């Protein structure tokens with residue numbers, strides 16, 4: 043008998059022993075299960091990181107983290123102990139093991155991970171690469187798709203991911219990225235969102251996000267969702283929280299479970315589908331506590347808990363890693379694998395991104411192992427378009443790494459744009475993954491444009507949603 047390309051085996055979830063880390067050696071089970079303790083003991087700086095790992099890690103590692111924070115980092119450090127504990131889960135971490143660890147790779151970036159010099163960023167990389175702000179119907183409410191909206195209720199999270207798509211707005215400023223700030227007070231922003239939705243019955247689906255809704259006082263989240271539930275036209279509500287994995291203790295608190303039970307009961311009575319969406323990228327992050335939090339939400343009555351991961355080089359860019367993660371989610375935690383997004387074209391993310399061709403191969407290679415309803419679609423979030431399944435590409439120049447996409451609806455800013463549905467929209471592979479001819483073409487273009495990052499005219503053109511054709515010919 044020949045082996046399958048992927049051999050499935052049921053695996054029990056494991057909570058790594060946090061006492062193997064010097065800074066958590068005396069932490070009790072009760073403390074560990076406390077959301078408040080987790081929040082108070084988050085790592086936000088080098089001093090606190092040293093406090094957790096001490097001499098286990100070489101000075102060179104700390105210097106690498108420090109150099110990244112002072113240099114290219116687009117997100118500041120914020121790591122709950124729960125999340126740190128899933129790095130190098132089965133052993134006492136060494137420097138080499140930390141550098142190789144997939145969770146560390148995206149949650150605790152180091153300067154040596156990034157590509158050198160201008161290659162660190164794609165010439166078309168941009169803050170707010172999905173142009174969500176341009177599509178704000180009211181502050182924080184992105185109306186991109188015809189029937190659904192994204193409500194950004196806040197700009198903080200309990201954990202900060204190095205590759206965050208909303209790096210423009212979310213988190214603290216870093217030396218490389220001064221963050222934008224909401225102007226309206228939270229209560230006024232939420233009122234404006236609810237008013238817009240009451241006046242826009244064509245919207246039936248609301249993603250309540252941020253940031254991460256776990257950072258909202260629960261009574262504020264409950265008030266907003268209760269407001270949504272009173273709008274007749276809203277049929278789907280999805281609460282977005284990576285904290286279900288990064289800080290599951292939050293979702294296990296009595297007041298949160300009781301509040302979610304109230305919301306889910308009302309949603310069911312009104313025939314509205316209320317779900318929780320989380321963001322897990324590596325199988326080792328799915329621990330018994332994560333499963334407990336997911337089960338608590340399902341027991342509270344939400345219709346589903348789903349995962350939207352991000353496809354990241356060095357984290358989950360093999361079929362085996364993706365399938366291991368999906369089975370851990372599905373078998374171990376009752377979380378439905380839903381999407382893997384290709385990493386967006388934010389600055390300094392080239393070392394995390396994979397090519398469209400690789401994403402297509404991965405989609406092919408994960409088919410047939412999971413139930414159909416839990417087989418995630420790998421999608422490219424194409425600027426000014428939205429999610430497209432990776433095989434939906436209209437044309438693909440593999441040598442130059444340029445893919446061309448079409449769409450079948452107008453975004454909120456194209457209601458009077460007659461050409462919107464005829465235009466082709468572009469997405470770009472990481473240049474370092476291209477064949478020599480493609481890399482050379484971009485290098486020549488760099489020469490013509492006068493530098494990778496200085497290509498302000500490129501970004502301006504991108505902001506006008508122009509097809510790349512006029513720039514590339």
Ligand code: SF4
Nearest residue numbers: 199202203206253284
């Ligand atoms: S949890 Fe989501 S919004 Fe928050 S930093 Fe991570 S990717 Fe960004």
